[in-house]
Amino acid sequence: MSRLSNALDSGRSxxxxxxxxxxxxxxxxxxxxxxxxxxxxxxxQKGMISFSGPHSGRYKYDADSKPSAEGSYVLxxxxxxxxxxxxxxxxxxxxxNFGQQSVLKIKKHGEGTPAGALHYTDGSKKVxxxxxxxxxxxxxRGSGDTNLKGKTSSFTxxxxxxx
Numbered sequence: 001m002s003r004l005s006n007a008l009d010s011g012r013s014x015x016x017x018x019x020x021x022x023x024x025x026x027x028x029x030x031x032x033x034x035x036x037x038x039x040x041x042x043x044x045q046k047g048m049i050s051f052s053g054p055h056s057g058r059y060k061y062d063a064d065s066k067p068s069a070e071g072s073y074v075l076x077x078x079x080x081x082x083x084x085x086x087x088x089x090x091x092x093x094x095x096x097n098f099g100q101q102s103v104l105k106i107k108k109h110g111e112g113t114p115a116g117a118l119h120y121t122d123g124s125k126k127v128x129x130x131x132x133x134x135x136x137x138x139x140x141r142g143s144g145d146t147n148l149k150g151k152t153s154s155f156t157x158x159x160x161x162x163x
Contacts, residue, residue, distance in 0.1 A: 004155065007076050008133070012084065013107040015091040016146055018057055019098040020070040033071060036098055040073065043090055047080035052149070059144035067139055072146055088119055096121035106133055106157060116157030131159035 007014055019032035033054060043049045057072030075091065077083035088105055095103035102118040116133060120126040135155050139145060145156035 004074070008106065008108050011108050012077055013087050013105055015075045015087065015103055015105045016057065016072050017075065017091060017094045017098070017103045018070045018072040018100060020072075021099050022068065029071070032098060036073065036094065039094060039097065040075070044078065047078040048083045048086065049075050049078050049090055051075045055149045056147040057144065058139060058147070060139040060141055067144075074146065074148070092119050092121050095119075096123075102128070104130070104157065130157045133157050 004014055017036070019036040020029050024032065040049060040051045044051065051073050053073035054071030055074060057070045058067040059070075060067040075087075077087045091103045091105055095101075100121055102120045104116055105119055106116040108115075116130045118128040118130055120128070133155055134157070136153055137145070137156050137158075139156070140158070143156060143158055145154045147154040
């Protein structure tokens with residue numbers, strides 16, 4: 001969590017992307033993870049991103065159901081001079097190639113509070129603001145979180161302001 005907070009505090013963005021879709025078999029998920037790791041490694045070798053994962057991503061569709069789980073990756077811009085300005089393009093391109101409707105990008109916004117938005121991958125360049133980043137919050141209906149691998153900490157983005 002401290003690496004994420006440090007990246008946001010320094011003005012850098014972070015993002016999450018997943019290669020999984022609902023209804024995929026175990027073999028399809030494994031293949032998708034291998035392909036996305038290869039794609040992210042190519043971008044990482046160019047200095048455009050750094051990434052970690054897979055982490056446990058969850059999304060709760062309704063109040064009574066168990067959250068659906070999928071492996072997701074956390075990305076940060078790399079050290080290349082154009083990494084920060086092209087970060088959203090890399091995120092949406094990865095999401096589009098792996099059949100995701102949208103990807104989450106979190107950036108420092110306003111009064112020092114990091115804010116997140118869904119960037120749609122359908123080519124519309126549509127961005128849906130989601131609110132501010134929160135740590136270790138319980139899931140509510142229509143929300144999701146990412147639990148970092150090997151940690152008990154998670155982060156989510158929702159409309160309530162950070163206190």
